[in-house]
Amino acid sequence: MDDLEGVVWPPEPIRTERLVLRVPEARDRATFIDLHASPEVHTYLGGARARDELERLVPEEPEGWPGNFVVELDGTMIGQVLLRRATGHQRPAADGKADLGYLFLPQAWGRGYATEACTAALDWLAGALPGEPVVLTTQSANLGSMRLAEKLGFVEVERFEAWDAEQWLGMRAPVR
Numbered sequence: 001m002d003d004l005e006g007v008v009w010p011p012e013p014i015r016t017e018r019l020v021l022r023v024p025e026a027r028d029r030a031t032f033i034d035l036h037a038s039p040e041v042h043t044y045l046g047g048a049r050a051r052d053e054l055e056r057l058v059p060e061e062p063e064g065w066p067g068n069f070v071v072e073l074d075g076t077m078i079g080q081v082l083l084r085r086a087t088g089h090q091r092p093a094a095d096g097k098a099d100l101g102y103l104f105l106p107q108a109w110g111r112g113y114a115t116e117a118c119t120a121a122l123d124w125l126a127g128a129l130p131g132e133p134v135v136l137t138t139q140s141a142n143l144g145s146m147r148l149a150e151k152l153g154f155v156e157v158e159r160f161e162a163w164d165a166e167q168w169l170g171m172r173a174p175v176r
Contacts, residue, residue: 004066004067004083004084004085004098004125004128004129006128006129007066007067007128007129008128009023009065009066010022010023010064010066011124011128014069014120014121014124016116016117016119016120017116018073018113018116019071019072019073019113019116019117019120020071020072021069021070021071021072021081021117021120021121021124022069022070022072023064023068023069023070024061024062024063024064024068024070025061025062025070026060026061026062027077028062028070028077029058029059029060029061029062031076031077031078031105032054032058032062032077032080033051033054033055033058034105035079035080035103035104035105036048036049036054036058036103037049037050037051037054038105038106040106041103041104041105041106043142044138044139044141044142044145044165046163065084066083067082067083067084067098067121067125068080068082068083068084069081069082069083069117069121071104071113071117073108073113078104078105078107078108078113079102079103079104079105079108079113079114079117080102080103080104081100081101081102081117081118081121082099082100082101082102083098083099083100083101083121083122083125083134084098084099084101085097085098085099086098086099086135093135093157093158093169093171094135094137094169097132097133097134097135097171098125098129098132098133098134098135099134099135099136099137100118100121100122100134100135100136100152100172101136102114102117102118102148109144114148115148115151115152118148118152119152122134122152122172126174130174131174132174133171133172133173133174134154134171134172134174135154135157135169135170135171135172136149136152136154136169136170136171136172137167137168137169137170138167138168139165139166139167139168140159140165140166140167140168141165141166146168149168149170152172153172153173154170154171154172155170155171155172155173156168156169156170157169157170157171
């Protein structure tokens with residue numbers, strides 16, 4: 001993660017009621033490519049990348065860093081949760097804080113997996129770095145992401161224009 005100093009990595013896999021959050025492995029490569037090539041997943045993220053480009057660029061062993069969690073359901077990767085330091089952000093309110101991001105395959109949408117996985121990752125962060133504030137940015141048009149932010153306890157800090165769309169920046173108060 002850019003860079004969460006003091007975080008012990010990798011952690012033991014995080015188990016929730018239905019999911020496992022763990023570090024990326026070579027067997028996840030195809031799903032990483034599917035995530036980044038999906039037009040549905042990237043509707044609000046600037047569009048999907050070309051599959052052939054991803055086949056060339058995604059390493060055989062997907063990159064692992066503190067805060068990069070694969071989300072697994074019944075032994076199969078269904079998404080990714082990212083926690084990384086917000087740097088060079090569009091908004092000064094976000095700089096230097098932990099930034100939550102997530103991607104899930106469309107077939108995993110609407111089942112509460114993102115809420116479950118993000119909650120587990122945020123709980124992990126609260127244990128690893130007590131008192132760490134967390135930000136989340138999404139397009140305000142992404143209603144699913146806006147609902148998730150609310151469920152996770154993010155409160156609007158501001159809205160701003162970037163990438164030809166209105167963006168929403170929320171912050172989650174540190175858990176102490």
